[in-house]
Amino acid sequence: xxxxxxxxxxxxxxxxxxxxxxxxxxxxxxxxxxxxxxxxxxxxxxxxxxxxxxxxxxxxxxxxxxxxxxxxxxxxxxxxxxxxxxxxxxxxxxxxxxxxxxxxxxxxxxx
Amino acid sequence: xxxxxxxxxxxxxxxxxxxxxxxxxxxxxxxxxxxxxxxxxxxxxxxxxxxxxxxxxxxxxxxxxxxxxxxxxxxxxxxxxxxxxxxxxxxxxxxxxxxxxxxxxxxxxxxxx
Numbered sequence: 001x002x003x004x005x006x007x008x009x010x011x012x013x014x015x016x017x018x019x020x021x022x023x024x025x026x027x028x029x030x031x032x033x034x035x036x037x038x039x040x041x042x043x044x045x046x047x048x049x050x051x052x053x054x055x056x057x058x059x060x061x062x063x064x065x066x067x068x069x070x071x072x073x074x075x076x077x078x079x080x081x082x083x084x085x086x087x088x089x090x091x092x093x094x095x096x097x098x099x100x101x102x103x104x105x106x107x108x109x110x111x
Numbered sequence: 112x113x114x115x116x117x118x119x120x121x122x123x124x125x126x127x128x129x130x131x132x133x134x135x136x137x138x139x140x141x142x143x144x145x146x147x148x149x150x151x152x153x154x155x156x157x158x159x160x161x162x163x164x165x166x167x168x169x170x171x172x173x174x175x176x177x178x179x180x181x182x183x184x185x186x187x188x189x190x191x192x193x194x195x196x197x198x199x200x201x202x203x204x205x206x207x208x209x210x211x212x213x214x215x216x217x218x219x220x221x222x223x224x
Contacts, residue, residue, distance in 0.1 A: 004154075031210050042117070042199050042214030043155065056211050090154055092212070098143040098162065098203065100210055102154035 003027055004093050004103035012109045017081050021106045023091035024073035030095060032074040034066060037088040037105070049074060078108075086110045114138050117200055117215025126224050130187040134200035134215045137181065141202040141213070144176050146185045149197045149217065158198075159185070190222045 003026040013019050023032060031050050035043035045058035049068035063079040072093070078085060086109050094100040117134045124130055132146075143162055147155035159174045161167045161183075167174045173186040183202075187194055197217040203210065 006154075033210055033212075035212075040119075040216070042115075042201075042216045043212070045211045045213070048210055058211070092210075094210060096210075098145060098160040099157065100145075100212060101157060102147075104154045105152075107152070 004091065004101050006089075006091055006103040006106050008106060009104070010107040010109070012111060013081050015081055015083060015110055018077065018079045019081060019108060021076045021078075021089050021091075021108070022073065023076070023093075023103055024071075025093045025101075027093070029072055029093035029101075031093065032068055032072065033092045033100065034074070034076045035090040035092065035102075036060070036085075037090060039087070043090055046076070081110045083110050112137060113216075114213050115200065115202060115215045118218055119216055121219040121221060123221045123223060124190055126190060126192060126222055128190050128222070130185075130190050130194070130220060130222075132185040132187075132198050132200075132218050132220070134183050135181055136183070136202055138202070138204070138213075139181070140204045143203045144174070144183050145201040145203075145212070146172075146174055147199040147201060147214075149199060151196075155199055192222045192224045195221045 033048040034046040037043040048056040067075045088105040092100040145160040146158045149155045164178045171188045175184040199217045200215040201212040
């Protein structure tokens, strides 16, 4: 167990809707990253938060946004959902570049 | 061309076999190299990480990095059915507080009893 938890486990949304995914950790990791993993692919970096500020973003549009809270928990928000947003969304926490611990993921299905 | 290339498999071996999993990369700035194991419908689990060229061993697992060839490998000795999973290589560039990982597409491994 990595101590990183995510909620919900899975959900189904309709195209055009908005969704919020959550991530938290038992340990005080000051960095949280979010990844999107399509079926049969490796995770793709969405963005990273460090001390409540975004300090890195991958090739994802602005409708993907996030927050990090003082207790280091985090949210990923996706607006105007598209069918291609269907994927496993993973958060990762860690204080080192080489030790990132992933949560179990939230499986999002957009219909 | 992707920054990290990984043979997707699937790879099927008998129990007890030695497994070799490989990735190549194009970005010379990568300095940290990780291997993750991902069971079906679970999050990736960190197996090993290495920083420099050479070998690193942990039990039945050995990670190998050859920076001159931009090639990394994971060897699994005495493979077990419980090793059946998707193996992901990942790499990162140290950049201040940045922790972005670049992943390969994963190799699906099945160890047959």
